Amino acid sequence: MPADPVAITADLIRCPSVTPAEGGALTFLEKTLKAAGFTVHRKVFHEPGAEDVENLYARIGTNGPHLTFAGHTDVVPPGEETAWTLPPFSGEVKGGELYGRGAVDMKGGIGCAVAAALDHLAGNGGKPQKDGKGSISFLITGDEESIAVNGTPKLLSWVAEMGETFDHCILGEPSNVNELGDTIKIGRRGSLNGHLIVRGRQGHVAYPHRAVNPIRGLVRLIEALQGEPLDTGSELFPPSHLEFTSVDVGNKTVNLIPGEARARFNIRFNDRHTLDGLKELLHARAKKAAGAEVNFEFMFEPSNAGVFVVKQGPFTDMVVGAISEVTGRKPDLSTSGGTSDARFIAAYCPVVEFGLVGQTMHQVDERVPVKDLTALTGIYRRILGAYFK
Incomplete structure (x- = not known):
């Protein structure tokens, strides 16, 4: 039976992980990924003058090619909770939409990536490829919505110190403007x-x-x-x-x-x-x-938020193809918007951002259509299938 991205996302939403609190979100991911055969590491990083942040790195497979899904489980505060149609940490569905803080930014993206990975592994006997080659990993931080000091930059450095490398990365930030499949971020100012x-x-x-x-x-x-x-x-x-x-x-x-x-x-x-x-x-x-x-x-102020852009080629073509197959849309390759953790990842491997539609992120009644969660999971599954052929 296919993994359920709605259920996984709802379970993540029910974890009140207001930045930089872990809130149970990484614990849930650790349990879910370990059950699928991933080796999971939880790392807490420290920095004078900043709050400690807990992060997660999980990998299955020991060789290349290595595709990592990146994201963050921390969320912005919900604001006045009585203004919400449904409680912000309830993870409830109403009118075909899943409500909750982080539904779009970006627990939904993580939920879809996890569901897609579980489905992909199930079809290959628990391996990235049936011949045992390849690796899939998850690079999840807890302070993207804060100052991004003790999260992705240090987690990437720690992974590199272990001698591990990435070939490509998909960051599940809400990249789309109006409809799922309209935009991929291939760079940032x-x-x-x-x-x-x-x-x-x-x-x-x-x-x-x-x-x-x-x-x-x-x-x-x-x-x-x-x-x-x-x-x-x-x-x-x-x-x-x-x-x-x-x-x-x-x-x-x-x-x-x-x-x-x-x-x-x-x-x-x-x-x-x-x-x-x-x-x-x-x-x-x-x-x-x-x-x-x-x-x-x-x-x-200390900054490593330089410009990055991913060159178009087989990897971006593969992502565009998967999106078009599921949605029927050819996405724009965009460099607009603010910054994201992609600015750190770009120093280690090519990274593209593709997630949900960002219209309700950070708002009261943040929510995502259930059909978009299903479609995004399908896109990620197709990317995995094409990547490991």
Whole structure:
């Protein structure tokens, strides 16, 4: 009897794994995958100043080719629970839709991948291929919805230290825009967070000649940094974009010129830039605008969210073919949207993102049509079948 992706997803939803809590979700996956013959590892990683995070790595098979399914079981908070049609951690079906926090992002994707893998193994006598070759694994983190420090990056590093490698990865994030099968993510823009700090000299507002107001300098630099586009885009990506998200002087007194002013910003950048090159460009533009009058400094937050894109070829063609066979749609190959854990995985192997439709993710009444869970499982099954031929 085929594995039931609806039941598996519902069981995951019933685990209140609000980031970074494990909530029982990894325990459920460990039990399910061990029963199918997977070797399962649970790893907790630590980082000063960040919460500990529990992760899971499970593998069946010892040789190549090696296909891994990646994802996260942590979810965002449900918000006001009384606003939900059904309780956010009930995993109940109503009107042909499965409700619950994480139904779309992304316990549904994990549930479908697990169901597809169980079906594939059952057809091969418990092996990735009938001749015993090949490996299937699951790379599941618990902090994707948080700061992503103690999850996928460290789990990938730990797997590499064990001498294991991946050939390809499917990340089950909700990639589709309107209908299942309309979009595959083959790349993502990079993301750079930073602070622009301007230092002046504190003083009384009645005696401005005795002070240097850093707000004036900060405004000048903000205008200069946003006044000229970073680029005009590239073949696969839209133009890079800088956006200031906060300005703060920490001043609660109306008659005091502050000594320092700060602004926080984010840049989503395309493949015409690297992280280091982008930092140099910002500094050069700010220095030109500042002249000798403005004392400024950039502070950049630690980031490994660089640009990545997967080259089209046999692997992407295979995924597109499986989607078309099940849905009748030819998906767009997209690089739009924010960041995901694919940015870490791309350093280890080619990765594509394909999961459910993302319209209700992070919303009250997050839900997924049961038919989409069934269809996504069918797509993953076809990918597995084609991959291990």
